Amino acid sequence: MELGQDALVLGIDVGTTSVKAAILEPRTREVLHSQSRDTRAGLEGECGPQGKEQDVCRIIQALNNCLTALPRESLRKVSRIGVSGQMHGVLFWKSDQGCHWINSENLRVFEPKDVSCLVTWEDGRCTSDFLSSLPKPHSHLNMASGFGCATIFWYLKNRPDFLQQYDAAGTIQDYVVSMLCGLQKPVMSAHNAASWGYFNTRTKTWNTDILEASSFPVLLLPNVVDAGSIAGKTSYEWCRISQGTEVGVALGDFQCSVYSSLNESTDAVLNISTSAQLTFSMPEGFQPQDHPSPAEAVTYFPYFQDRYLAVAASLNGGNVFASFVTMLAQWTAELGLETSDSNIYSRVINAALSVNDTNLSICPTLFGERHCPDSRASVSDLTSTDLSLGDVTRALCRGIIHNIHSMLPSHCLRESGIRRIIGTGSALARNPVLRQEVEKIFPFPIVYGKDVDSAVGAAMAMAHH
Structure with missing residues (x-):
């Protein structure tokens, strides 16, 4: 769908240490406004020094602070939102209550509710021995510690009760898109699905047969769509951005950084x-x-x-x-x-x-x-x-x-x-x-x-x- 004459596009990146938001004039590609905030979200993991986890509440607070610092007149003109973020990582939530919407300083924002920590791409809990014990994926990408599916396998083996608390999972950027659009089932781009492992980019499908044979909770896997697709529309006004604004499926931060420069x-x-x-x-x-x-x-x-x-x-x-x-x-x-x-x-x-x-x-x-x-x-x-x-x-x-x-x-x-x-x-x-x-x-x-x-x-x- 074509953007309107005065329409602006908001880009968001949920990075490893900071969150950034930029408002773009789509025809000239001029960045009109941008804001960034450090998340300071790192946590001492329960998995020893190899565990790398982040507090999702702090990440979303930094995101909301970024948005509220942008000019309100420009936010009102935003008609599409693009979201990227750190790949490979995973967090878990309940699909019917992953956040709640509140009024903060006369602005509508969302806060996480009943979500897990984010296990980031830097996580090292999956040792070489553990990774070699996993089934071989049907994919052109090898598995590594910090990949979403490897982390889920780790929980399956070491803390199976933990997984039973949740029915949705995704990267941090998939979570943001799901909350903005009120999605019952998360959607994920091929960028992020490939970064999780056990995803075939030719057929654009998860290796469900391989995963099911190892009792992997495949219900946690998001639906996958092409990068650049619209995931949904904002279910509420968000920091002056209108309800019903189109939101793209979350993309990989690496692909987006390359796209902006290549x-x-x-x-x-x-x-x-x-x-x-x-x-x-x-x-x-x-x-x-x-x-x-x-x-x-x-x-x-x-x-x-x-x-x-x-x-x-x-x-x-x-x-x-x-x-x-x-x-x-x-x-x-x-x-x-x-x-x-x-x-x-x-x-x-x-x-x-x-x-x-x-x-x-x-x-x-x-x-x-x-x-x-x-x-x-x-x-x-x-x-x-x-x-x-x-x-x-x-x-x-x-x-x-x-x-x-x-x-x-x-x-x-x-x-x-x-x-x-x-x-x-x-x-x-x-x-x-x-x-x-x-x-x-x-x-x-x-x-x-x-x-x-x-x-x-x-x-x-x-x-x-």
């Missing part, structure tokens, strides 16, 4: 935020092979209009550098010298900028990799002349870039017709040392500075589908 088929996108991804669009008609090698570093994500993205998706990006800064802050505190993380960050960057090269080598896989979950970080080639803060910081940044390059090397990009790399993501934008290392290792023109984000991509996708 203009040419000869472009690849290198995104380094919390994690890191290098991707490009495969030709029309490409179909991935089923049952890839578990050690294959490049995977194929469903994109839009039955196309795929070739993706090297590393679990190690800005989170590794953040861990390094946190470690230094802890050491500093233990030495009785208090300082802020931001001060440490700026000082280590300045130290690294004064070092052009180092013999020190750091393998940065602090969080493992999906294609190699047991990999660990390491430091090698230490000498007495490479122990400065600048050397270590430079080596760490180089290691992060080398790691993603090892997954999808330059010669593979060239063979696929890539001529340019679009550099995006908060870590890459903030860290000039990372950018220097990108330019050293990739023999392509690198373009930075595009205002690229998943919220804008979600809005663009709904404006043009």
Whole structure:
């Protein structure tokens, strides 16, 4: 359905650490307004240090705060909503009471009710042994810890009573769409279904026969529709957005970030935020092979209009550098010298900028990799002349870039017709040392500075589908 003359599109991204909302003028693709809020939703999981869970109430509160900070006149003109968010994760709710709508400061908003925690994509409770005990999926994507279906299998084995409390499940962005539209049964895009595992992107169906044979609760699986489809309409006015506004099925944040930045088929996108991804669009008609090698570093994500993205998706990006800064802050505190993380960050960057090269080598896989979950970080080639803060910081940044390059090397990009790399993501934008290392290792023109984000991509996708 065509949008009206003055209609605007709202894009929402429910990220790992923050929520963003952007209002887009669909014809010019101009972002008129945007707001973001940190969720501060992380929880100490019941599953030990490997568990990664988030408080859904805090996430939705951050989302509502984003919306209420946008101009009311623009919100009244929103006629379509696109939603994206962190893939792979899962939360559970009761289909008849997943939220309640309240009046807050003269605005209508919703609050979660009787929902579980969100088990995020970073969750590590599913060990390699546990994953190898699961039935083999009929899919071109391998399973990994943090994938929705793997997490549900974990609950089935370890806490079966927990699952019996709920009759609906989805990613955090699927939950948002379900609540906005009052859906009795959640709907999910192929983006998010593929990210859960046990989904065949050719037939666009779950592996229900395989799952049922293992007593998997298939009733929890959402109905799947094409990315870009309308999931429903808002059942209430929401923060000045009219009741009856169209809401698209929730999309993957990765696909939306790429959609907002990938203009040419000869472009690849290198995104380094919390994690890191290098991707490009495969030709029309490409179909991935089923049952890839578990050690294959490049995977194929469903994109839009039955196309795929070739993706090297590393679990190690800005989170590794953040861990390094946190470690230094802890050491500093233990030495009785208090300082802020931001001060440490700026000082280590300045130290690294004064070092052009180092013999020190750091393998940065602090969080493992999906294609190699047991990999660990390491430091090698230490000498007495490479122990400065600048050397270590430079080596760490180089290691992060080398790691993603090892997954999808330059010669593979060239063979696929890539001529340019679009550099995006908060870590890459903030860290000039990372950018220097990108330019050293990739023999392509690198373009930075595009205002690229998943919220804008979600809005663009709904404006043009």
